[in-house]
Amino acid sequence: MKKLTLLILFLSLASVGFSQYTVSRYVNNFNGFQRTNENDPDSALFFLRNLATLEPNSTDELLHNSFAQRFLIFSETKLFASSEFLATLKSQHVTIDSARRKFKEMKQSAYKILAQIKNDPNAELKANAYPILQWVEAQDNLTNSTKLKAIGTEYIRYLNSTTDFYTQRKARYGLLIAKLLYNNNKLRPDADRIIELIYNNLQNHQITEDPTTVTRPAKEKRAWYRYMFAYCNFITSQNLKLTKNQKLERLKLAFSYSPDILDKTFSNAYFYDMIFLFGNEKYSFEEDYLAALGSDEEKFKTIMVMSMNDPSFKQKAKELYKGQANFDDYWLSEFNKKFASAPLFSLKQVDGNQYVLGNNKNQWTLIDFWGTWCSPCRKEHPDLQKLYLDTKDGKMKRLNIITIASEDQEHVVKKYMESLNYSFPVVMSDNQIEKKYNVSSWPSKFLVSPQGKYVVIPFNVDWQKYIEDYIN
Incomplete structure (x- = not known):
């Protein structure tokens, strides 16, 4: 790691x-x-x-x-x-x-x-390490109920002294301490109190601004608050005292706050919390909610929502679909309802031709922001070139590709393309297009439907499979 x-x-x-x-x-x-x-x-x-x-x-x-x-x-x-x-x-x-x-x-x-x-x-150093100290001390005193009780009481006081549970990952260590207390029946009320404090704080600090307009740190905070709130709903759903409907409601919230497309791009914000809390990678609670649902109709509605963020669920949705219209047409219609219109642009390609987004009416369009200075961009260009050739020979005939070279110089881009025999189309950025698409890291990819609605391709996924699943 x-x-x-x-x-x-x-x-x-x-x-x-x-x-x-x-x-x-x-x-x-x-x-x-x-x-x-x-x-x-x-x-x-x-x-x-x-x-x-x-x-x-x-x-x-x-x-x-x-x-x-x-x-x-x-x-x-x-x-x-x-x-x-x-x-x-x-x-x-x-x-x-x-x-x-x-x-x-x-x-x-x-x-x-x-x-x-x-x-x-x-x-500053002591304050930053304090929640780690409390958690480690709790781990080292698992058989000492008196000491464990004191640690739980102190952590409750600590949480009550602030509203910022994000800095120093106070919520993470609180949940880890609560898990240790929960195994002791006498200390379970303290565990419940810690979880309650964290649950309420996470619920009250969700970032509700338009995620496409906030800064990168705000997007990371958004991803963290959403994942941690989803986690809290997931663990509290397992309380045996809950009714079936209460359990389902908690799982539904865990489903709703599971990482969306934007959160997946900033999964670094909650990756380590996930490892500490689960001991392995659990990126979503969607399937937990799905497993708890009863009827096929409920499952279909849920999987349809899931398929918008992760198109690998399209096939499951298709298997449960009972509508009259063609499923592909129905799914595309729902996609276009969910997502916003892609910002239009007209820019000159390095080969001299003008590229206008929207001219490819019957195709999806992949927009890829990159730069010759960007190592991750260069690393994936062989795959991008292969995908482009697939669009030319009919293997991916429903896809159109345009790439945008950012913070670069045209003669450098041309030399790079020629030296590696790449032929995928490139336009030079006008230094405004990145703002329209809110690009904050490279490479960044966006997929535009034939009707002009667009979705962000998360940074840390198999982007080629994502594209194929959306289109096919």
Whole structure:
């Protein structure tokens, strides 16, 4: 998960507008901590303190998305039960015993770092690590009801002292502590109180502004609040005291707040919370609600909603469809009702021809924003070129492709295309089109229906399959 942490780090730094000098210091200290925290606690703390002096919450990503994983009880057990992990050890000539010793050393180092943070003179660092300290202390006192009760009471006080459950991932650790308390019947009321506080806070802080107009940090917050609220509804739906209708209502809310297309593009915002809370990847609660539904009619309506965000559900919807009209026509009609009209544009292609969005009346249109400076863009261009050739030879005859080179120079783009023998169509950005489509990262893809309604293709999905499923 370190690669994902680094990606999130760079995106976060860019979004808050750090100076180049500050970014350099941030990265140096971030990498320094990652390099030393496994076996040199004193050096690791030195780098961590340096980070804490840069900006408020500068240690957030490192502490809560990387370092805190050291205290996950299930992680080592799951790893050593994994055939893939064991095969990796064997290929590297590492014995299981030596690997277990390494894990033990890493855990001991993490505890030393945490103990020093607890008494650190840097108030910012102490405050940032506080919820981790409470959670780890709860894990270490599972058989001590008195101590566990005190931790639960203190965390309730902590949550009552603020309305910001996002910073320092207060909600995440509160839910982890509540899970530990819940296993003790005497402490269950405290667990319920923590969950209630978090549930109400998440419900009251949902970001309701038009998601296409808010900033990248706001989109990440939106994704986090939605996922965490969905999770709370999912876990509370399992309360045996609920009636069938109450359980279904909670599952419906979990379904409704499951990551939508925009949230999936910013899944980094809740990825680590998902890992901490579940121990694995669970990106949606939609199928949990679907499984609880009774009639085929209810299931069809639900799957239709799901298929708008994830077109792989179209086939399931088709199997339950009982309408008179052709299903493909019905589905496309529902798609066009749900999504907004794509911003129109007319831009000159690098081959000299003019491209006008909307001229391909009977086709879907893939709009791809990229740049020669963008490594992820270049990496996927062989697949994009193949898809373009498929549109020309009839394999994808319902698709039209246009790509937009952003923050680039035409002669550089031409040289790039020629050197790699790419022929997919390219227009040069007018530096306005990105604002119309609210592009904040590259590559960014949008799919436009023949009727001119558009959907965002999430960043971290199999975009080719998404396109095929939408169109076919």
